Amino acid sequence: MPCFRSKKDVMDTVTCILLAGILSTLPLLSDEYLIIGKHRRWFSPCSLRAIRAVLMAKSSRCFTEPEESYCGNQRVEGQEECDAGLVGQDDIDGCCDKHCKLRTDKVCSDRNSPCCLDCNYMNQGVKCKEKQPATCENESRCLGTKAECPKAKPMEDGTACIEKGQCLQGNCLPYCETQDMQSCMCDTIDNACKRCCRKTLNDTCFPIMPVDILPDGTPCIQGFCNKQGGLRASLSSSERSCEKREESVRGAGVRHEDWLVHPDEEWGVDEGVYKCGYHTDRKYCTTAAVSTSGTIASEAGPRGTFKRGDLDL
Secondary structure, eight states, X not given: OOOBOOHHHHHSOHHHHHHHOOGGGSSBOOSSOOOOSTTTTOOOHHHHHHHHHHHHHHHHHHSOOOSSOOTTSSOOOTTOSOOOHHHHHTTOOSSBOTTSOBOTTOOOXXXXXXXXXXXXXXXXXXXXXXXBGGGTBOOEEOOSSOSSOOOOOBXXXXXXXXXXXXXXXXXXXXXHHHTTSEEEOOOSTTTTTBOEEESSTTSOOEEOSSOOBOOTTOEETTEEEOTTSOEETTOOXXXXXXXXXXXXXXXXXXXXXXXXXXXSSOOOOOTTTOEEEEETTEEEEESSOBOXXXXXXXXXXXXXXXXXXXXXX
């Protein structure tokens, strides 16, 4: 499902909030709200109006069928039987020729089909897709008569899935819903990173017992949760990347979009990849080399993004 980010949808009008039901069930991804619950696929009236305006203005340019297929992009399109990409254009692929047609006596292309090996169908029972607990899908295995991986069957109802949920008709039902309650987000600092439920729409959110700490990186009120169940109140999603915009780092007296700025204490980063030091009264991280005194030793360096868990504030 596409993700639409819109803080205005949350805070602008009472109408949108009331008709949508509750903030934590709105289908949007923002710094403050995590999408959980059975209503996560619903859009509020404000979101629908905003999306409609964009589609009315741009859909004619966005949703258009390609006029013709392109042989050489490694995607099977139109009348193509296969497409080996650049290798195919050099006419050196064993399954597919430069005209995107299968060679004589070849039934499929290894480059285009997961159940194809040496230009022939893989044996029946060969695994072509792993289990997907997040989507409650079982593994898939080749049929022996087709080159494509068959659609996975849903896991049995009641099978455990992510976030202590349970599978139901091929979907992962959140924990609170499995207990005949509703998922919600606790709005106090002490409980912000605990799994919370409520009995009805108008009831107050409360942490479940025994206490269940949300995974590291889960959005909570004005920040993200860390491994200890605390709150990174000022760490937003954009601050996880070294691709920081120039205007966001001026407060530290630097002008380099590869720097990550934060006024907190120690940074935990991948040793040998990111180096950290001080600049004026704030700490910065950069892919550039930095001396132990905090002065800039080199301003050159490729962009990079911190993985979850690298930042341990």
